[in-house]
Amino acid sequence: MSLLPKRKRYDCAPGCPVEATLDLIGGKWKGVILYHLLDETIRFNTLSRRLGSITQRMLAKQLRELEAAGLIRRVVFAEVPPRVEYSLSPDGESLRPVILALKAWGETRLAMLSQQAAE
Amino acid sequence: MSLLPKRKRYDCAPGCPVEATLDLIGGKWKGVILYHLLDETIRFNTLSRRLGSITQRMLAKQLRELEAAGLIRRVVFAEVPPRVEYSLSPDGESLRPVILALKAWGETRLAMLSQQAAE
């Protein structure tokens, strides 16, 4: 069974691989969530606080989608109060250079923009 | 004046740079458009054909946004029939490693998925 969304054809060769990746980490939250998971295992509410403005509904939805894509792992502990920890799967790990490239470029650009704003 | 969209606050430090980058190259088409412009200057209709399923309306809109973000250049030739060429600006050029990272990861993943599908 393929993990590719059925509705997509990825027939725009040779741009496809770029589109395929953006499909998985694009959107408003997924890239940032993966970024936060790069170095730590994080619990639901902690992640929620780190992302600041995300709603619980959206966070749950994004996490389900990342899990379905095989990029993150969800571990539930049978405790009271409940504890659920999210971490990168090996596939998610493999995205590290990509996420870091996005981060590096974004940092440079944000610095450049605030520089310009100061002039 | 800042090129940052006014409605965004980028206050989710330290995830912001990732979000900022994804804001610019995310969505369904921008990353792929930049990818196609990586090695060539391309005309409107050519780009349209290469992307396959994009509508003229969407292509025009994405190109305007990329131009407004300072990532591409638009050069109009005073000819009949009209000719408009799009190419990467220096800022867009600086995205090259990012786009290539997206491409490399996507290629690996697509290969992996088709491998699995064959089993």
Place this chain on the structure above:
DNA sequence: CAGTATCCACCTAGATACTG
């Protein structure tokens, strides 16, 4: 704590037709 359930505004993107 870690979610669901509901409802809703907005935006993205497609279809189609038209034009300087």
Place this chain on the structure above:
DNA sequence: CAGTATCTAGGTGGATACTG
């Protein structure tokens, strides 16, 4: 050739309230 105009469906993401 390189767009614009109009209309619309569907998806994305937010607000709020509730729960095992």
